[in-house]
Amino acid sequence: MKAVVPGSFDPFTLGHLDIVERASRLFDQVVVAVGLNSAKDYLFPLEERVELVRASCRQLAAVTVEPMPGLLVDFCLAHDVGTIVKGARLGRDFEVELGMAQMNASLTAVETVILPTRPSWSFVSSSLVRQIARGQRDISPYVPAAVVDHLQRSRHVHSD
Amino acid sequence: MKAVVPGSFDPFTLGHLDIVERASRLFDQVVVAVGLNSAKDYLFPLEERVELVRASCRQLAAVTVEPMPGLLVDFCLAHDVGTIVKGARLGRDFEVELGMAQMNASLTAVETVILPTRPSWSFVSSSLVRQIARGQRDISPYVPAAVVDHLQRSRHVHSD
Amino acid sequence: MKAVVPGSFDPFTLGHLDIVERASRLFDQVVVAVGLNSAKDYLFPLEERVELVRASCRQLAAVTVEPMPGLLVDFCLAHDVGTIVKGARLGRDFEVELGMAQMNASLTAVETVILPTRPSWSFVSSSLVRQIARGQRDISPYVPAAVVDHLQRSRHVHSD
Amino acid sequence: MKAVVPGSFDPFTLGHLDIVERASRLFDQVVVAVGLNSAKDYLFPLEERVELVRASCRQLAAVTVEPMPGLLVDFCLAHDVGTIVKGARLGRDFEVELGMAQMNASLTAVETVILPTRPSWSFVSSSLVRQIARGQRDISPYVPAAVVDHLQRSRHVHSD
Amino acid sequence: MKAVVPGSFDPFTLGHLDIVERASRLFDQVVVAVGLNSAKDYLFPLEERVELVRASCRQLAAVTVEPMPGLLVDFCLAHDVGTIVKGARLGRDFEVELGMAQMNASLTAVETVILPTRPSWSFVSSSLVRQIARGQRDISPYVPAAVVDHLQRSRHVHSD
Amino acid sequence: MKAVVPGSFDPFTLGHLDIVERASRLFDQVVVAVGLNSAKDYLFPLEERVELVRASCRQLAAVTVEPMPGLLVDFCLAHDVGTIVKGARLGRDFEVELGMAQMNASLTAVETVILPTRPSWSFVSSSLVRQIARGQRDISPYVPAAVVDHLQRSRHVHSD
Numbered sequence: 028m029k030a031v032v033p034g035s036f037d038p039f040t041l042g043h044l045d046i047v048e049r050a051s052r053l054f055d056q057v058v059v060a061v062g063l064n065s066a067k068d069y070l071f072p073l074e075e076r077v078e079l080v081r082a083s084c085r086q087l088a089a090v091t092v093e094p095m096p097g098l099l100v101d102f103c104l105a106h107d108v109g110t111i112v113k114g115a116r117l118g119r120d121f122e123v124e125l126g127m128a129q130m131n132a133s134l135t136a137v138e139t140v141i142l143p144t145r146p147s148w149s150f151v152s153s154s155l156v157r158q159i160a161r162g163q164r165d166i167s168p169y170v171p172a173a174v175v176d177h178l179q180r181s182r183h184v185h186s187d
Numbered sequence: 188m189k190a191v192v193p194g195s196f197d198p199f200t201l202g203h204l205d206i207v208e209r210a211s212r213l214f215d216q217v218v219v220a221v222g223l224n225s226a227k228d229y230l231f232p233l234e235e236r237v238e239l240v241r242a243s244c245r246q247l248a249a250v251t252v253e254p255m256p257g258l259l260v261d262f263c264l265a266h267d268v269g270t271i272v273k274g275a276r277l278g279r280d281f282e283v284e285l286g287m288a289q290m291n292a293s294l295t296a297v298e299t300v301i302l303p304t305r306p307s308w309s310f311v312s313s314s315l316v317r318q319i320a321r322g323q324r325d326i327s328p329y330v331p332a333a334v335v336d337h338l339q340r341s342r343h344v345h346s347d
Numbered sequence: 348m349k350a351v352v353p354g355s356f357d358p359f360t361l362g363h364l365d366i367v368e369r370a371s372r373l374f375d376q377v378v379v380a381v382g383l384n385s386a387k388d389y390l391f392p393l394e395e396r397v398e399l400v401r402a403s404c405r406q407l408a409a410v411t412v413e414p415m416p417g418l419l420v421d422f423c424l425a426h427d428v429g430t431i432v433k434g435a436r437l438g439r440d441f442e443v444e445l446g447m448a449q450m451n452a453s454l455t456a457v458e459t460v461i462l463p464t465r466p467s468w469s470f471v472s473s474s475l476v477r478q479i480a481r482g483q484r485d486i487s488p489y490v491p492a493a494v495v496d497h498l499q500r501s502r503h504v505h506s507d
Numbered sequence: 508m509k510a511v512v513p514g515s516f517d518p519f520t521l522g523h524l525d526i527v528e529r530a531s532r533l534f535d536q537v538v539v540a541v542g543l544n545s546a547k548d549y550l551f552p553l554e555e556r557v558e559l560v561r562a563s564c565r566q567l568a569a570v571t572v573e574p575m576p577g578l579l580v581d582f583c584l585a586h587d588v589g590t591i592v593k594g595a596r597l598g599r600d601f602e603v604e605l606g607m608a609q610m611n612a613s614l615t616a617v618e619t620v621i622l623p624t625r626p627s628w629s630f631v632s633s634s635l636v637r638q639i640a641r642g643q644r645d646i647s648p649y650v651p652a653a654v655v656d657h658l659q660r661s662r663h664v665h666s667d
Numbered sequence: 668m669k670a671v672v673p674g675s676f677d678p679f680t681l682g683h684l685d686i687v688e689r690a691s692r693l694f695d696q697v698v699v700a701v702g703l704n705s706a707k708d709y710l711f712p713l714e715e716r717v718e719l720v721r722a723s724c725r726q727l728a729a730v731t732v733e734p735m736p737g738l739l740v741d742f743c744l745a746h747d748v749g750t751i752v753k754g755a756r757l758g759r760d761f762e763v764e765l766g767m768a769q770m771n772a773s774l775t776a777v778e779t780v781i782l783p784t785r786p787s788w789s790f791v792s793s794s795l796v797r798q799i800a801r802g803q804r805d806i807s808p809y810v811p812a813a814v815v816d817h818l819q820r821s822r823h824v825h826s827d
Numbered sequence: 828m829k830a831v832v833p834g835s836f837d838p839f840t841l842g843h844l845d846i847v848e849r850a851s852r853l854f855d856q857v858v859v860a861v862g863l864n865s866a867k868d869y870l871f872p873l874e875e876r877v878e879l880v881r882a883s884c885r886q887l888a889a890v891t892v893e894p895m896p897g898l899l900v901d902f903c904l905a906h907d908v909g910t911i912v913k914g915a916r917l918g919r920d921f922e923v924e925l926g927m928a929q930m931n932a933s934l935t936a937v938e939t940v941i942l943p944t945r946p947s948w949s950f951v952s953s954s955l956v957r958q959i960a961r962g963q964r965d966i967s968p969y970v971p972a973a974v975v976d977h978l979q980r981s982r983h984v985h986s987d
Contacts, residue, residue: 028213049298053188053213053270065548068865098642110213115285115301117922118278118758122597125275128303129630134644138209141275141301143288146786150929162898164934225708228385258802277442278598282757289790294804306626310449322418324454348533369618373508373533373590388705430533435605435621437762438598438918445597448623458529461595461621463608466946470769482738484774545868578962602917609950614964668853689938693828693853693910750853755925755941758918765917768943778849781915781941783928 030054030110030140033099035064037071038166038174039080040156042148046114049142051089054110059084060095060102070157075177082173100135111137116144116152190214190270190300193259195224197231198326198334199240200316202308206274209302211249214270219244220255220262230317235337242333260295271297276304276312350374350430350460353419355384357391358486358494359400360476362468366434369462371409374430379404380415380422390477395497402493420455431457436464436472510534510590510620513579515544517551518646518654519560520636522628526594529622531569534590539564540575540582550637555657562653580615591617596624596632670694670750670780673739675704677711678806678814679720680796682788686754689782691729694750699724700735700742710797715817722813740775751777756784756792830854830910830940833899835864837871838966838974839880840956842948846914849942851889854910859884860895860902870957875977882973900935911937916944916952 032047036059051057061077071079073094081092095102099111111131115121121141128139151169160166160178167175192207196219211217221237231239233254241252255262259271271291275281281301288299311329320326320338327335352367356379371377381397391399393414401412415422419431431451435441441461448459471489480486480498487495512527516539531537541557551559553574561572575582579591591611595601601621608619631649640646640658647655672687676699691697701717711719713734721732735742739751751771755761761781768779791809800806800818807815832847836859851857861877871879873894881892895902899911911931915921921941928939951969960966960978967975 053298053300098638098644100644101642115281117285117925118282119599119919119922121275121281121301121303122278122599125277125303125597126630126632126635129306130635130639132305133630133648134639138213139303140213141281141303143281143285143299143301145292146289146789149786149789150926150933152926155926155930158898159930159934162901164898164900168933258798258804260804261802277445279439279442279759282759285757286790286792286795290795290799293790293808294799306629309626309629310446310453312446315446315450318418319450319454322421324418324420328453373618373620435601437605437765438602439759439762441595441601441621441623442598445595445623449626452625458533459623460533461601461623463601463605463619463621465612466609466949469946469949470766470773472766475766475770478738479770479774482741484738484740488773578958578964580964581962599919602919605917606950606952606955610955610959613950613968614959693938693940755921757925758922761915761921761941761943762918765915765943769946772945778853779943780853781921781943783921783925783939783941785932786929 028054028110029056029058029106029108030112031058031060031099031103031106031108032112033060033062033095033102035062035153036076036080037064037069037153038156038170039076039083040148040151040153040170042114042144042151044083044171045145045148046112046142047084047090048087050112051087055089057090057112058106058108059090059092060099061092062095062099068157070160071177079174079177083171100131100137103135103137109138111139113139113141114144115141116149188214188270189216189218189266189268190272191218191220191259191263191266191268192272193220193222193255193262195222195313196236196240197224197229197313198316198330199236199243200308200311200313200330202274202304202311204243204331205305205308206272206302207244207250208247210272211247215249217250217272218266218268219250219252220259221252222255222259228317230320231337239333239337243331260291260297263295263297269298271299273299273301274304275301276309348374348430349376349378349426349428350432351378351380351419351423351426351428352432353380353382353415353422355382355473356396356400357384357389357473358476358490359396359403360468360471360473360490362434362464362471364403364491365465365468366432366462367404367410368407370432371407375409377410377432378426378428379410379412380419381412382415382419388477390480391497399494399497403491420451420457423455423457429458431459433459433461434464435461436469508534508590509536509538509586509588510592511538511540511579511583511586511588512592513540513542513575513582515542515633516556516560517544517549517633518636518650519556519563520628520631520633520650522594522624522631524563524651525625525628526592526622527564527570528567530592531567535569537567537570537592538586538588539570539572540579541572542575542579548637550640551657559653559657563651580611580617583617584615589618591619593619593621594624595621596629668694668750669696669698669746669748670752671698671700671739671743671746671748672752673700673702673735673742675702675793676716676720677704677709677793678796678810679716679723680788680791680793680810682754682784682791684723684811685785685788686752686782687724687730688727690752691727694752695729697727697730697752698746698748699730699732700739701732702735702739708797710800711817719814719817723811740771740777743777744775749778751779753779753781754784755781756789828854828910829856829858829906829908830912831858831860831899831903831906831908832912833860833862833895833902835862835953836876836880837864837869837953838956838970839876839883840948840951840953840970842914842944842951844883844971845945845948846912846942847884847890848887850912851887855889857890857912858906858908859890859892860899861892862895862899868957870960871977879973879977883971900931900937903935903937909938911939913939913941914944915941916949
């Protein structure tokens with residue numbers, strides 16, 4: 028069976044990686060779908076985010092990474108995926124996922140499974156990591172090495 | 188892969204049945220684990236609940252039903268199950284499941300996946316069904332036929 | 348139009364009274380339905396609770412008070428009431444009411460309206476008032492005078 | 508009695524229509540107040556939204572539809588309305604409504620009643636419908652016919 | 668300044684110990700108040716719980732442990748304490764604490780401060796630990812050594 | 828001991844003032860840190876907000892007010908502060924604070940304490956006050972006099 032782990036992953040965190048790893052133990056194949064990012068304060072453009080998720084998931088044999096320019100349900104149809112996997116950290120996260128899961132099931136009968144976040148990543152969100160990166164603090168405890176490296180390189184470029 | 192759907196199922200509802208059906212499409216084998224019921228106002232004893240879940244899941248080929256007298260993690264070890272499947276209807280449900288999922292992962296590294304309840308069963312809980320049954324109202328819109336039949340038979344016996 | 352304000356009211360608080368008053372401005376007639384109390388630590392039996400709610404609502408012309416021995420939907424049918432009015436103080440309260448509202452609508456198409464608690468009564472619950480009463484502290488800031496008086500009288504009787 | 512159902516209704520959904528219908532059974536007159544929309548990704552301007560709500564509520568005799576350029580409390584005073592009616596789907600929705608209800612009561616002593624969403628519309632929100640519309644998917648299961656028609660016409664115009 | 672950390676502590680967990688330690692860094696003196704336990708499935712009686720908390724907090728110089736037979740506000744008055752310290756793990760926990768904090772402030776103007784639980788203890792609750800203990804599983808990752816020892820000794824006694 | 832009360836305070840409300848006052852009774856020194864404001868609909872720029880908080884806290888001897896251009900954890904290091912104090916009104920507020928508290932503890936081992944909002948300020952938020960100000964309604968019940976005065980003066984300037 029095939030599942031999709033969707034997100035904007037701006038940036039991809041160790042919490043996201045944990046969800047992808049756990050999904051890859053539950054399903055034969057996992058596609059990570061990197062979507063458009065509506066946040067005002069975005070860190071990386073879509074192509075860079077796709078590359079960073081790919082670099083971070085290289086060790087995971089059954090995992091592929093693709094950009095998702097449109098709706099998740101259309102991505103599911105195009106990639107022949109029947110199940111969406113999402114992480115949730117809190118009641119509030121779950122309520123957001125609940126509405127999207129029910130809507131996606133209504134649109135194309137796709138299934139959604141929620142994986143409860145591990146305690147150690149419960150406070151790690153992309154938006155907090157973006158703030159920490161902007162504040163010039165070390166983000167390496169929260170994101171894969173590829174993201175740390177890319178952030179440092181893009182700073183060098185910008186400061187040249 | 189094998190998964191367990193645990194619960195006290197007093198009584199088993201159409202919402203529970205929906206979760207078991209969805210789990211059976213995600214996993215090769217599903218064991219429904221019928222636990223002890225700590226509610227003061229219990230409706231059916233353990234053996235009857237096991238029988239009613241069995242009767243209700245008869246159509247589902249890959250589903251078996253077993254009593255669970257002890258801890259869920261021990262049931263998982265004894266039945267060689269690596270994944271727990273639970274339904275959740277609301278933020279509040281999810282918060283309860285989150286703590287149990289993290290504790291179970293801490294005890295034996297078992298995975299938990301949460302399936303968001305379908306809208307049509309979002310308000311159906313065993314405790315509300317017990318109240319309705321006690322109030323002598325028809326519970327057939329909320330539970331499998333086997334449960335309706337059993338409740339009627341047990342009333343005849345009691346009123347004899 | 349006619350509405351019911353249901354509860355176990357053990358004891359009736361100033362927060363409950365506020366909901367009944369507000370309901371009586373929205374509806375032509377309001378019936379307060381005093382239900383059975385499943386709490387282990389109950390304070391007053393059903394008949395006394397009915398009397399205390401009646402004494403507390405005496406000033407409210409369009410309000411009557413009745414015991415409710417069975418299901419709320421049957422009370423609604425018996426009293427020809429089409430709308431249930433409940434107060435809610437927090438997200439958690441609302442989630443409980445949401446499930447009951449949807450179940451009651453499913454059983455008899457009765458409507459439920461939720462009144463958000465006023466800030467000044469947001470922390471006043473019957474269960475906290477019972478604890479305070481047991482701890483021999485003054486409950487008069489939280490309940491109508493009739494409840495204070497009755498509690499004092501019942502203590503005299505018990506200490507005789 | 509007169510009530511207002513406020514919202515930005517971008518677009519008006521079948522969930523909104525259900526709340527307006529239920530409000531019109533509870534109150535003698537209902538005014539739907541169409542407010543300014545602060546969402547970045549807005550679908551229709553104010554005048555079009557007013558027209559679409561009007562077209563969608565045509566069958567409801569006691570319902571009128573008006574634009575609301577300012578504060579809801581001022582709309583209430585201008586239209587002599589004493590009660591605000593809002594739908595709420597989840598604990599999170601309720602918490603938002605609770606704060607606004609208490610603030611509006613503080614500003615002008617206006618009452619707020621919350622109607623719990625029906626299960627079938629629990630996952631339908633304007634923001635999800637906007638995403639679906641942008642993704643070129645059929646929104647007709649979620650919105651009144653007038654909204655579907657208007658969206659198709661505005662697309663023809665834009666694609667000419 | 669002096670603070671109280673109240674609870675039923677049945678049993679005292681490493682999550683509780685973390686809250687007491689953090690409280691002892693914020694306040695000059697900390698009193699741990701061990702209350703009556705209303706849970707049906709209690710593990711240890713009051714005197715044993717007081718002793719176990721004392722043994723577990725022995726290293727913390729500014730911490731004392733006392734039984735609390737009555738209301739928390741009366742304990743605060745008797746021990747001249749102006750601040751209550753509680754841990755909270757989730758939105759649901761906080762809502763419960765919020766109501767109690769506002770009630771206690773209303774009764775005696777005592778202050779309440781909430782410490783957010785550390786991620787590593789976020790899933791550790793006394794009720795889950797009681798279940799694990801009953802299931803004959805090792806509770807040592809979740810409770811101080813004194814509790815593990817006491818549980819083993821009391822089992823020997825019972826099995827003699 | 829020294830604590831920081833951080834916020835964007837746009838505008839500073841009587842709810843914020845209450846938290847600062849309560850913090851100043853718990854800690855020897857309190858620094859109010861006025862951060863950048865990411866809201867689209869901002870009311871006052873940073874320097875004006877710092878001045879308004881200063882004017883509002885003038886009576887509180889142990890309270891100072893400083894701008895915070897960067898991360899809160901860096902502000903804590905620069906000002907030698909070990910504890911963050913935040914108010915929280917609802918479960919949803921708490922969940923946001925929980926994540927930030929755990930992240931800040933992870934970055935620099937700073938402690939966070941949450942003060943539950945008093946009932947009377949539970950519905951007062953800066954965003955609702957901004958809406959009310961924009962709607963030309965009186966905000967004096969919700970903010971300190973300095974904020975009311977400043978808003979009136981800045982309107983005169985703009986209307987000249």
